[in-house]
Amino acid sequence: MSNIVILTGAGISAESGLDTFRAEDGLWAQHRVEDVATPEGFARDPGLVVNFYNARRQQASEVEPNAAHKALAQLEAEHEGSVVVITQNVDDLHERGGSRKVMHMHGALKSALCAACEHRWPAPMVMAPGDACPSCGSPQARPDIVWFGEMPYEMDLIFELLGEADIFAAIGTSGNVYPAAGFVAEARRAGAHTIEFNLERSSVGNMFEEHRTGPASQTVAAWVDEVLSRG
Missing domain, CATH: 3.40.50.1220 (TPP-binding domain)
Structure with a gap:
């Protein structure tokens, strides 16, 4: 066996x-890696990052x-x-x-992660910046995606x-x-x-x-x- x-x-x-990321017209052509796929990008503009993955989640469901x-x-x-x-x-x-x-x-689009306590739970179709963790209550929910770095x-x-x-x-x-x-x-x-x-x-x-x-x-x-x- x-x-x-x-x-x-x-x-x-x-x-x-x-959509792939590396194709000529792929996601990296539409968004800078540093803006949507790094912890620093999330710290700078969590709304941009959360919306980026909301769109990916919606597309994947279709x-x-x-x-x-x-x-x-x-x-x-x-x-x-x-x-x-x-x-x-x-x-x-x-x-x-x-x-x-x-x-x-x-990581996975259908999962959310608490940046404070690392609890995971099923992500809603539309996440929002500042969503609260259902375990510890901290408003530090993020997409459960492994970013660069x-x-x-x-x-x-x-x-x-x-x-x-x-x-x-x-x-x-x-x-x-x-x-x-x-x-x-x-x-x-x-x-x-x-x-x-x-x-x-x-x-x-x-x-x-x-x-x-x-x-x-x-x-x-x-x-x-x-x-x-x-x-």
């Missing part, structure tokens, strides 16, 4: 219609999981070994596609999983953001077979043993069929 660890990035959600999301859920359900999805995405398309073992290393979630467990992986697959990732860009090197050190699914090779594409180029909804679905047919 093989352990499969899958890293997903913006490319898998783009096929469902979600799209549907695609064939790649559903194929990964099928892999988890039918593969005899372990299948874990580590996602850089903050949408819930993996869960809505049927996956249960999903780790959101960069903050530590991604569950890194110890992620590296443990990479160390036990027999197969490591990266889907729709740019290879520009660390520590996720370093996961392939970690998996290779553990002896895992590494495979990249993307429209073109990522910045760390030379680290992968196998590449499949094309839309994830096609390439991932075909790969899952292959894996399941091997048993």
Whole structure:
């Protein structure tokens, strides 16, 4: 029984219609990273940041999981070994596609976080600056998103999983953001077979043993069929 660890990035959600950050006309072209994705930006203008993620949350609620999301859920359900999805995405398309073992290393749009006591709770569709924490009452609610300069979630467990992986697959990732860009090197050190699914090779594409180029909804679905047919 093989352990499969899958890293997903913006490319898998783009096929469902979600804006990516790094595309030529993507979100970073519309907003400065420093303004909407850093603790300093939130301190300067919490209204701008909260509204930015309100818009992302609304957009995510209007799209549907695609064939790649559903194929990964099928892999988890039918593969005899372990299948874990580590996602850089903050949408819930993996869960809505049927996956249960999903780790959101960069946080989640559907979650709110108290900057004072670190309590988490389901975010309303529209958050407002100064929303109170339901646990401690502090008016320091923020989107539960890992911003630049903050530590991604569950890194110890992620590296443990990479160390036990027999197969490591990266889907729709740019290879520009660390520590996720370093996961392939970690998996290779553990002896895992590494495979990249993307429209073109990522910045760390030379680290992968196998590449499949094309839309994830096609390439991932075909790969899952292959894996399941091997048993």
